[in-house]
Amino acid sequence: MRIHTIIRSAVLFPGESERWHTHKYDFIYIQSDHAVHIHVNRIQVELNDKTPGLFQSSHGPFSIHNKNSRPVTLQGIKFTCGINMPRDFYLTDFERTPFEALLNEETPNENSCSRIIKLLQPMNKPPQTPNNRERIDPRLIQLNRYIRKNYNTPISLQELADYVGVHPTYLSNTYSKVFKISPILYLNQLRMKAAVELMEDNGLTIKEIAESVGYNSVPQFSLIFKRFHAMTPSQYRKHSVTPPPS
Incomplete structure (x- = not known):
């Protein structure tokens, strides 16, 4: 360093x-x-x-x-x-x-x-070498693809566990050990990235953005958004998004 x-x-x-x-x-x-x-x-x-x-x-x-x-x-x-x-x-x-x-x-x-x-x-995302992949449970790789494809739908840890046929606690521990991040945190990262991009569309309400990235509850979306960005969605849009031309 x-x-x-x-x-x-x-x-x-x-x-x-x-x-x-x-x-x-x-x-x-x-x-x-x-x-x-x-x-x-x-x-x-x-x-x-x-x-x-x-x-x-x-x-x-x-x-x-x-x-x-x-x-x-x-x-x-x-x-x-x-x-x-x-x-x-x-x-x-x-x-x-x-x-x-x-x-x-x-x-x-x-x-x-x-x-x-x-x-x-x-x-830091580890390099995916053939040897590295061989040591990873293929169900986890399949689950990762599933999360990336379906992050914009309501998904719970229980649903992810059911998808690969294991207990939620086992899934969380195993996934975190392999990918150095919990499945729910990875899911929220994908959602927050998509939410920031949707913020550029001033025609969308916060509720519509929340639903578009998989949250049924605006308060839950706002709480998680603030954890990632240190401000609420409304504050982020006010400070960070260029207003439309008048």
């Missing part, structure tokens, strides 16, 4: 913006004591004192905007580690302890760096 920059305290005044220069595959960890808006790659995310962010740059600058009426204090780490995530990768729900430890250390500690690597490795 190579650390390029550690920012332990940077003040951003009301209405100000700041740009951090990044290279492709740079990781950026950032936390703030108040709400800030992040623009990176093709996404916009709102962070706050309880929601830090972890991003990997794929193109363009990393921009931070303070839309509050008060100054905000930022802390951040820019680093590379040889791990390349999917395009537009970012997280707002993750273990922040190793990053905070690194920010508090005068000299970067190898243990903190190792913990960050261990955090990132399971999120």
